[in-house]
Amino acid sequence: MRPRIPLLGLLAAAACGGAGASERVSVLAVDRLSGELGGQEVELPGTDLSAVRGPAAMMLLGASIDGNRVAGGVSPECSLRRKVDGALVARTLPCVALLGQYAAMERGRQFLLAAGAEALLPAPVLADSSTPGLRYLPAADAFVLGEGPQGARVPAALNAGAVAREMARRQLRGMAESHPEEAEGIALFIGAAAAADPGYLAASEPGGDPTGSLDLARPLPADARPSAVLAGALWAWADASGDLNGAVRAALAAARALGAGASDPAAVLSLVAGQLEGESRDQACAVFRARLRAGNITACP
DSSP states (O other): OOOSSOOOOOOOHHHHTOOOTTOEEEEEEEOTTTOOEEEEEEEOTTOBTTTTBSSSEEEEBSOEEETTEEEOOBOOOOOEEEOTTSOEEESSHHHHHHHHHHHHHHHHHHHHHHTTOOOOOOEEEETTOSSSEEEEETTTTEEEEEOOOTTOSSOGGGOHHHHHHHHHHHHTHHHHHHOHHHHHHHHHHHHHHHHTOTTGGGGGSTTOOTTOTTOTTSOOOTTOOHHHHHHHHHHHHHHHHTOHHHHHHHHHHHHHHOOSSOOOHHHHHHHHHTTOOHHHHHHHHHHHHHHHTSOOOTTOO
16 A cells, blocks of 8 residues: 555554554455445454554565565554544554555455464565555565555455455465466455355456456356366355355365376366265265366266
């Protein structure tokens, strides 16, 4: 985020009533039911609110990427005040935005943890990037974060699915080195599961998605990328089973089990189906075969 107004100095703890780990904080977020932006009160345990750093990430201003590391940068200094209802709120618009973006990352982290993901150390976030939304940079194990895109209904950094996809890309960074398409497909699917919406990316596109090209539930052309094929198959199964969290758990387990050799979407789906039994496996296999158009899924005889 590129601040438009100067950041204020940090208030003394007594002045803001303390920013303890269990404090309620008012942030800008997207309502899951209406899809509209608005103020929400959340708890961010273990977070230094004034510096906007905690288990999910460490926000930095003025940092840069130097090769494979983050160079320079300072933590924000966000002054807080207490509202009448007792919740804390940042005193400046840039800090309101930063805390909302951090809260979105924390929600993505919690979603992944609930599905059995690894509890990773917080990553640095270059929070004044010109790149719209949140993007993971595997070489530096860091994120860049910027405003926008302009004209989109939902800022990309507050889009629950888009943020969860980037958090998943970090979880899958080891797999991505040898299986980039498969890692991308699982991350795309995890974003859809986190948003409970196969077309989650459209909300953060300036023109929306009038042709449905971003919708994981759409029929795919014959030349679709393997990542899209895999993401679409995983979403179709998750939607049919009605267990989005369970499907994410199975996809992450398959990612951990995938070997270093050559693979394709069918190999990942076979590892997913191999975790299931009885009717659950039969259902998954039927969906996977339909999406892969008779692809060879070894766990589905």
